[in-house]
Amino acid sequence: MMLGMAVNRPDPNSSLFVRFLRWVMIRRGSRVQAMTDALRLQRSMRIIGLVSVMILLPSMLLAYFGISSIQGEELAVMDDVKTQADVSASAFVSQFERPLTSFEDAVLDRLAAGRSPLEAPQELHKDVLVAIKLDADLRVVAPFSRSAAERMEPIEYLFEPEVRRAISADRRGEDAQVVSRLYVLAEQSARSSQAKARLRFDRASLLAANGRGLEARAIMDELVTRYGQVRDPWGFRMEDLVALYRAEAGLDRNPLEAAEALRDLVDRLMDRRWSVGMGGEGAVARRAMSELERFADSEWAAATRERIDDRMRMLYWAEKLLPELDAVLAGQRNFSVDKGKLRWVEGDKGLWALTWWGEDLYAFALDRELLIQDARAMAKDISQSGSPVRGLLLNPDASAPKETLTRRSLVPWMVGWSMVVVPRDHQALQNDLENRRNRRVGIIFLAIVLIGLGAMSTARLVRTELGSARMKADFAANVSHELRSPITQIRLKAESLMLGLSDTPEEQAADYQIIVRESERLSRLVDNVLDFSAIERGAKTYALVSGDLAETVSAAVEAVEGSAELVERQLYIRIEPDLPIVAHDEDAIAQCVINLLSNAAKYSEPDKPIRLEMAREGAGVVVRVIDQGIGIPESDVRQIFEPFFRGGDASVRRRKGTGIGLAITFYIVSAHKGSVDVVSRPGEGSTFSLWFPALGGDSTERQGA
Amino acid sequence: MARILFVEDETEVLGTLTKYFERQGHTAHGARTGEDALAIVERFQPDVAVLDVMLQEGPAGPDGMNGFEICSALREMGFDRPIVFLTARTSEEDKIIGFDAGADNYVTKPFSLPVLEKRIEAMLKRVGGARYLYHFGDIKVELGPNDMAIHHPNGDEPLSKREAALLKFFIENRGLILSRDTLLERVWGYRAGVATRTVDTHVLTVRKKLRDNAQEPQFIRTLHGVGYQFIAEES
Numbered sequence: 001m002m003l004g005m006a007v008n009r010p011d012p013n014s015s016l017f018v019r020f021l022r023w024v025m026i027r028r029g030s031r032v033q034a035m036t037d038a039l040r041l042q043r044s045m046r047i048i049g050l051v052s053v054m055i056l057l058p059s060m061l062l063a064y065f066g067i068s069s070i071q072g073e074e075l076a077v078m079d080d081v082k083t084q085a086d087v088s089a090s091a092f093v094s095q096f097e098r099p100l101t102s103f104e105d106a107v108l109d110r111l112a113a114g115r116s117p118l119e120a121p122q123e124l125h126k127d128v129l130v131a132i133k134l135d136a137d138l139r140v141v142a143p144f145s146r147s148a149a150e151r152m153e154p155i156e157y158l159f160e161p162e163v164r165r166a167i168s169a170d171r172r173g174e175d176a177q178v179v180s181r182l183y184v185l186a187e188q189s190a191r192s193s194q195a196k197a198r199l200r201f202d203r204a205s206l207l208a209a210n211g212r213g214l215e216a217r218a219i220m221d222e223l224v225t226r227y228g229q230v231r232d233p234w235g236f237r238m239e240d241l242v243a244l245y246r247a248e249a250g251l252d253r254n255p256l257e258a259a260e261a262l263r264d265l266v267d268r269l270m271d272r273r274w275s276v277g278m279g280g281e282g283a284v285a286r287r288a289m290s291e292l293e294r295f296a297d298s299e300w301a302a303a304t305r306e307r308i309d310d311r312m313r314m315l316y317w318a319e320k321l322l323p324e325l326d327a328v329l330a331g332q333r334n335f336s337v338d339k340g341k342l343r344w345v346e347g348d349k350g351l352w353a354l355t356w357w358g359e360d361l362y363a364f365a366l367d368r369e370l371l372i373q374d375a376r377a378m379a380k381d382i383s384q385s386g387s388p389v390r391g392l393l394l395n396p397d398a399s400a401p402k403e404t405l406t407r408r409s410l411v412p413w414m415v416g417w418s419m420v421v422v423p424r425d426h427q428a429l430q431n432d433l434e435n436r437r438n439r440r441v442g443i444i445f446l447a448i449v450l451i452g453l454g455a456m457s458t459a460r461l462v463r464t465e466l467g468s469a470r471m472k473a474d475f476a477a478n479v480s481h482e483l484r485s486p487i488t489q490i491r492l493k494a495e496s497l498m499l500g501l502s503d504t505p506e507e508q509a510a511d512y513q514i515i516v517r518e519s520e521r522l523s524r525l526v527d528n529v530l531d532f533s534a535i536e537r538g539a540k541t542y543a544l545v546s547g548d549l550a551e552t553v554s555a556a557v558e559a560v561e562g563s564a565e566l567v568e569r570q571l572y573i574r575i576e577p578d579l580p581i582v583a584h585d586e587d588a589i590a591q592c593v594i595n596l597l598s599n600a601a602k603y604s605e606p607d608k609p610i611r612l613e614m615a616r617e618g619a620g621v622v623v624r625v626i627d628q629g630i631g632i633p634e635s636d637v638r639q640i641f642e643p644f645f646r647g648g649d650a651s652v653r654r655r656k657g658t659g660i661g662l663a664i665t666f667y668i669v670s671a672h673k674g675s676v677d678v679v680s681r682p683g684e685g686s687t688f689s690l691w692f693p694a695l696g697g698d699s700t701e702r703q704g705a
Numbered sequence: 706m707a708r709i710l711f712v713e714d715e716t717e718v719l720g721t722l723t724k725y726f727e728r729q730g731h732t733a734h735g736a737r738t739g740e741d742a743l744a745i746v747e748r749f750q751p752d753v754a755v756l757d758v759m760l761q762e763g764p765a766g767p768d769g770m771n772g773f774e775i776c777s778a779l780r781e782m783g784f785d786r787p788i789v790f791l792t793a794r795t796s797e798e799d800k801i802i803g804f805d806a807g808a809d810n811y812v813t814k815p816f817s818l819p820v821l822e823k824r825i826e827a828m829l830k831r832v833g834g835a836r837y838l839y840h841f842g843d844i845k846v847e848l849g850p851n852d853m854a855i856h857h858p859n860g861d862e863p864l865s866k867r868e869a870a871l872l873k874f875f876i877e878n879r880g881l882i883l884s885r886d887t888l889l890e891r892v893w894g895y896r897a898g899v900a901t902r903t904v905d906t907h908v909l910t911v912r913k914k915l916r917d918n919a920q921e922p923q924f925i926r927t928l929h930g931v932g933y934q935f936i937a938e939e940s
Contacts, residue, residue: 022805039798142773161709265725269804411744473796477794477795477796478797479796480793480794480796481759481793481794482793484793484795484813484815485715485793485814487814487815488793488814488815488816489715489717490813490815491720491815491816491817492717492718492721492722492818493721495817495818496721496724496818499725499728499818501721501724501725501728515715628931655761656759656761
């Protein structure tokens with residue numbers, strides 16, 4: 001309502017804006033209409049402004065907050081993912097570094113406690129391949145030897161003709177005497193003492209197997225004395241081989257003694273430093289253990305067997321890794337590590353941990369391949385199901401993928417390596433973000449559309465309301481004008497009679513006549529307005545009495561013929577005889593007819609005739625009022641029966657009238673169960689037809705209409 | 706007395722208006738359409754214009770000019786005398802439009818004739834009274850307070866205050882035979898019977914300035930032994 005007031009009743013005296021609009025209008029040339037046009041324009045502009053504010057402001061706010069909430073949500077999602085990435089990366093790093101740091105601590109603890117870190121190094125870290133102690137000159141000190149003197153001769157001796165002959169004869173099982181001689185010959189031709197010792201042992205065992213035990217034992221004794229510390233080309237020490245042989249040989253005769261000997265042998269072997277590249281001690285020890293199994297206490301046997309295996313494994317790895325250590329140390333020449341720290345160097349097969357302790361250098365090779373595998377598995381582990389991220393282990397050559405969320409380097413253990421966390425499914429994350437964005441944008445768009453629709457329908461409503469408010473205001477102004485005109489006349493004539501302006505009796509009579517005529521016009525108008533008000537209230541009722549409609553219409557025409565509006569018009573009336581009886585309210589019908597006639601007069605030139613026709617039509621009677629006036633534009637035809645409506649055309653607005661005549665007519669005809677029809681062509685004239693059902697006829701039937 | 710233009714489409718109203726104001730001694734011109742109104746203004750230069758707004762019933766019909774349009778047309782052609790709207794349209798908007806179009810007063814119908822007259826007189830007084838401009842063929846007689854002269858096509862004849870008052874009295878009582886005593890009493894304010902020569906002298910001067918011929922007078926006829934009679938009709 002406030003809206004309507006604000007727009008409807010501007011104060012033209014105080015509004016600079018209206019003055020400006022008026023000034024514009026005057027510039028455009030229409031001086032008289034300037035104010036009206038300015039006010040109308042201002043009203044439209046206010047509505048436009050209002051709608052803009054109603055649409056634009058909320059839309060902009062909505063868009064602003066919507067977009068920031070989208071950004072916020074995206075940030076939140078990304079934050080969440082990033083947090084998860086960080087957590088995962090931290091978990092990975094701690095899982096990766098824990099065994100390594102505890103390895104470092106354990107190594108240093110053992111050194112500090114005076115315990116060798118070389119013993120059972122797998123307890124320090126499960127992936128330790130070898131643990132080596134070197135002296136200040138970087139010579140291997142423990143736990144095995146790497147003496148150049150012990151270097152095995154190549155097994156070339158097997159290719160020498162004498163040796164081959166002897167061995168193949170032995171294999172063929174030729175006569176022992178012959179084979180023994182062949183061995184002697186081979187021994188004589190052999191160049192290295194290793195080969196000589198081995199060939200002599202082979203000869204002794206051949207003789208022993210062929211019942212020449214005494215001879216064999218002599219040879220073995222001599223062998224021990226002369227070549228005891230010598231290794232054969234396979235890496236076996238002669239004294240070990242002989243001891244094993246003797247013990248085995250004695251097993252049948254005196255098992256306990258033999259077992260004791262075997263045990264001594266094993267103990268001796270275990271006390272000794274084994275040599276890299278030579279599996280002799282291990283093979284002999286294993287063989288001895290397999291014989292001892294029956295005698296020895298199983299716990300000792302198992303522990304010993306394990307120690308043997310450990311040593312053999314270490315030797316295996318040492319053989320493989322020592323060259324790498326050489327390279328590492330060469331690359332790290334003059335390196336120094338604070339006491340109590342370890343230096344990590346990555347080799348090809350091993351990840352080396354180096355530390356100085358006093359004059360000793362300890363080197364540990366961890367299985368690099370296994371470490372990397374484990375790290376890969378760990379990295380994979382962090383991307384458990386449900387986690388939006390997954391881990392990747394990157395080698396020094398690899399570059400991080402562009403969707404990397406976080407990256408942790410594996411320094412100091414594996415320089416150059418890093419672990420990165422990426423979205424588990426980058427595309428899915430992007431899609432998710434996009435979907436969320438689209439959904440929000442869609443909602444915002446929808447909201448804006450709804451606001452727009454709401455504002456537009458509000459604007460339409462406001463316009464309609466303004467229009468109807470304007471129509472009502474016009475109605476009030478029109479009624480006021482229409483009432484004032486006859487009153488003016490009456491008063492003027494009364495005044496002129498009073499003031500003696502009319503001298504002659506004829507003049508005076510004319511004055512009285514005008515007073516009477518204008519009073520009738522006034523009362524017709526008042527009737528219309530009151531009727532309309534009653535209709536509006538729903539309080540108007542009509543007394544329908546059966547009668548001759550033609551008579552009622554004729555009486556109405558007679559009563560109105562002399563009125564100011566019709567007195568000079570050509571009025572043609574044609575009424576078909578013997579029309580059916582119609583139940584009707586005489587006053588109401590008269591009101592309809594007078595309204596139509598007065599409209600016809602009002603909207604046509606004074607020299608154009610007006611026709612009134614009554615005829616039988618369908619099951620009833622039709623009353624037609626036909627003029628040759630200005631007609632009604634098609635756009636207005638639907639509205640002319642609405643209360644207060646007056647044509648938008650200037651030619652209509654200039655004419656006096658209230659805008660309720662047709663509304664009342666329509667209502668009256670409806671109350672008679674009749675129907676109203678209008679045919680009109682602008683510029684040619686209009687025909688209004690009122691159809692009333694005949695008494696007893698079918699009220700719904702109207703043909704030809 | 707003033708010269709008033711009434712524009713009103715309802716003949717009865719127009720008739721009553723002109724009759725009343727003529728009776729009150731004014732000169733009233735009636736017009737039923739804008740075109741007539743503009744022609745009258747051009748011809749007679751009225752002192753005040755009284756306009757109705759809704760002029761649908763005149764000869765020009767509803768498509769003719771309405772009162773607002775007449776008003777602004779009058780202002781545009783330089784009419785600077787008071788304009789009064791006399792209309793049944795009472796809305797604020799209409800009044801604003803009316804004043805906007807250049808009106809000085811807005812009187813709503815129905816109205817009282819004497820009150821309307823007082824209103825017009827009051828308005829005239831504010832703008833220095835009626836100009837008392839009369840046309841007799843080519844001769845224009847102006848008897849307003851600011852300019853008292855007889856305008857001939859080939860030159861002006863200024864009038865003294867007394868001469869103007871005398872001529873005005875003649876014009877306002879045109880057709881009537883006025884005795885020297887009446888003139889002396891009404892124009893000079895003297896008691897009758899004193900110095901009637903004065904009257905003759907002034908009449909003679911006025912007649913000379915009107916360039917009237919005493920033998921065949923167009924304006925003032927001498928009725929010997931009776932008095933004078935103003936015989937010219939405005940045209």
